[in-house]
Ligand code: SF4
């Protein structure tokens with residue numbers, strides 16, 4: 001399959017009173033068309049910041065300070081090619097080089113995001129049906145007349161941020177849009193969608209609202225859906241239902257999904273490939289099979305130490321120690337995992353590069369260094385530990 005998204009050397013920093021926080025550091029990964037790419041890591045590892053960076057939703061004091069985010073979009077590429085813009089390469093546009101209004105207009109349309117807390121995506125004062133219908137209308141307006149939709153700048157709350165601040169505060173919703181909204185509610189498995197469309201967000205249970213948020217995110221028929229901990233707030237049975245819903249829709253539409261989670265059990269169920277994030281970097285990445293059967297990074301091993309079953313209480317065996325400070329002046333030059341790594345060695349006082357194990361698998365750890373392997377048996381090194 002074609003590549004849909006290429007993230008290159010992405011760095012996102014926050015400039016706080018305590019100093020510069022390197023939330024995401026020189027990140028590289030790609031997402032193919034029609035695949036689920038999982039991003040896994042503990043909280044504070046930079047997963048959410050990665051998702052928000054792609055959508056250009058990083059707010060002050062944060063900023064994307066470096067990198068490129070290439071997104072395949074033939075029509076935009078043509079448009080910017082005519083202008084001989086730096087922002088285009090083949091069929092890809094670099095989101096970070098696009099005018100902000102254009103980047104924004106892609107939100108909800110070419111890509112959208114769902115969050116852990118669905119309440120943040122809905123306005124409590126209008127019905128769920130109206131809000132999904134509005135999202136449908138935004139999509140239609142943007143595709144029929146991109147320029148006019150891009151130039152509108154009203155909106156409210158978080159939803160308007162996600163949908164690109166192009167919603168009027170109370171819009172007139174047409175009947176076909178409402179019908180489409182009801183279809184979408186039905187698609188995400190909400191019973192009696194016609195009636196539920198007329199209800200307000202607070203009348204929905206957590207699981208139902210999560211479904212409604214997915215419906216809203218699908219209104220623009222996005223090529224890429226970013227799902228940030230979409231099941232964490234839900235009880236385990238509902239979690240499993242939401243995950244299989246997401247995976248059904250993803251397969252049916254051939255949509256790409258970035259699934260952000262701290263739970264390896266969750267990605268194991270639906271991801272094709274995954275990246276394990278630690279301290280703002282991808283420590284290990286590869287196909288699901290490579291990561292589960294052939295992982296090399298001690299952090300991945302730690303996460304895999306206990307994959308909670310989806311129907312068990314969701315709990316990772318804690319890896320001893322804490323996520324390191326991401327403050328620039330405290331990070332130092334050693335491997336960021338060194339303080340917690342049971343296999344740390346002298347070399348690790350210098351930051352490891354990324355090693356390619358095979359086409360499907362890369363690791364940022366000296367244990368993956370083949371030359372090192374030949375030089376000095378890794379096994380000996382560990383067997384020697386403690387006697
Ligand atoms: Fe552990 Fe060293 Fe690998 Fe870092 S580079 S994960 S400290 S073995």
Ligand code: MG
Pocket residue numbers: 043044047048
């Ligand atoms: Mg998060």
